[in-house]
Amino acid sequence: MATELQDRLTGLSAPGQLIEWARPFPDLESCWNACRSPEFLLWLAARLCTTTGERRAIVSCLAELTRRAERGRARANSPVDAAARTAETWVRNGASLEDLLAAERAALDAAAHAAIVAAEERTRARMLFRSAPRSRPASLGTSRALGALADWSAANRTKRLALAAASTARAAAEAARAEAAAADAGTGSPDDRRCSPGSWEARVSESAGYAVSALARSHPAGRGDRSARKAARLIRRRLPCPTLSPRAGDGPVTAPSG
Numbered sequence: 001m002a003t004e005l006q007d008r009l010t011g012l013s014a015p016g017q018l019i020e021w022a023r024p025f026p027d028l029e030s031c032w033n034a035c036r037s038p039e040f041l042l043w044l045a046a047r048l049c050t051t052t053g054e055r056r057a058i059v060s061c062l063a064e065l066t067r068r069a070e071r072g073r074a075r076a077n078s079p080v081d082a083a084a085r086t087a088e089t090w091v092r093n094g095a096s097l098e099d100l101l102a103a104e105r106a107a108l109d110a111a112a113h114a115a116i117v118a119a120e121e122r123t124r125a126r127m128l129f130r131s132a133p134r135s136r137p138a139s140l141g142t143s144r145a146l147g148a149l150a151d152w153s154a155a156n157r158t159k160r161l162a163l164a165a166a167s168t169a170r171a172a173a174e175a176a177r178a179e180a181a182a183a184d185a186g187t188g189s190p191d192d193r194r195c196s197p198g199s200w201e202a203r204v205s206e207s208a209g210y211a212v213s214a215l216a217r218s219h220p221a222g223r224g225d226r227s228a229r230k231a232a233r234l235i236r237r238r239l240p241c242p243t244l245s246p247r248a249g250d251g252p253v254t255a256p257s258g
Helices: 004-011 016-021 028-034 038-048 052-071 078-091 097-131 140-184 199-216 223-238
Strands: none
Touching: 004 016, 004 028, 016 038, 028 038, 038 052, 038 199, 038 223, 052 078, 052 140, 052 199, 052 223, 078 097, 078 140, 097 140, 140 199, 199 223
C-alpha cells in the first residue's frame, strides 16, 4: 500500500524510482534530506518551484555542477564553458533567449563531435587489443591499445559534459520563456509558473545526471556513487527543500526548516 508521500509524488508524475525510494519517509523534508540522487533532488526542486527566483536558483545550481565537472579537465571546453557562462549570465538577468539557445546548439555540436571521436577510439582500441601479443602485456601494441582506450574514455566524458552544459542552457531557456510569457500576459506575477509541465523538470534532472556522470570521470567501484553524494550535498546547500502544496481539506502546510 502506497504511503501518503508516495501518493503525492504520484500525483506530481514523479519518476517511478523516486516514488518507490520515498516509501520509508513520512514527509518530503525527511526524503529530501536523505536523498543521495542529484537527479531526484533537482527533479523535485524543478517540479515544485513556482517563482522566478526559485527557477534561477535551480539553473545556477546546474551551471555550478557543470563547472565542477569541467574543472578536472586539462583544458576548458569552449562550448561547455560558454553554455555554463551564458546560463549564469541569465541568472543575473543578462542573457537573452537567443543567447541561451545558441549556447545550447554549440554544446550539442560539441557533444556530437565527441561522440564521433569516442566511437572511433573505441573501434581503434578493440582492433589494437586484438592484434596485441597476449604473452607480452607490456608490449608496444598493448600500450597503444591502452592509450586508445584512455582516449575513448576522455571523449566519452567530453560528450557527457557537453550534454550537461546543453541541458543547463535549455533549462535556462525554458525558464526564460516562462518569464517572457508571464510578462507578455501582463501578469507581472513572479508566481506565474508557465514552464512546460514535465519538460522543465526532465531537462533539469537530465542535466544533473550528465554532470554527475562527467564528475565521476570513469566508473571504478564506488567512484560514481561518491560523485553523486557530493553533488547531492551541494544541491541541498544551494536549494531549500521544496514545499508540497496543501491538498483540498488539508490543514496549512508547514514550511520546511533549513
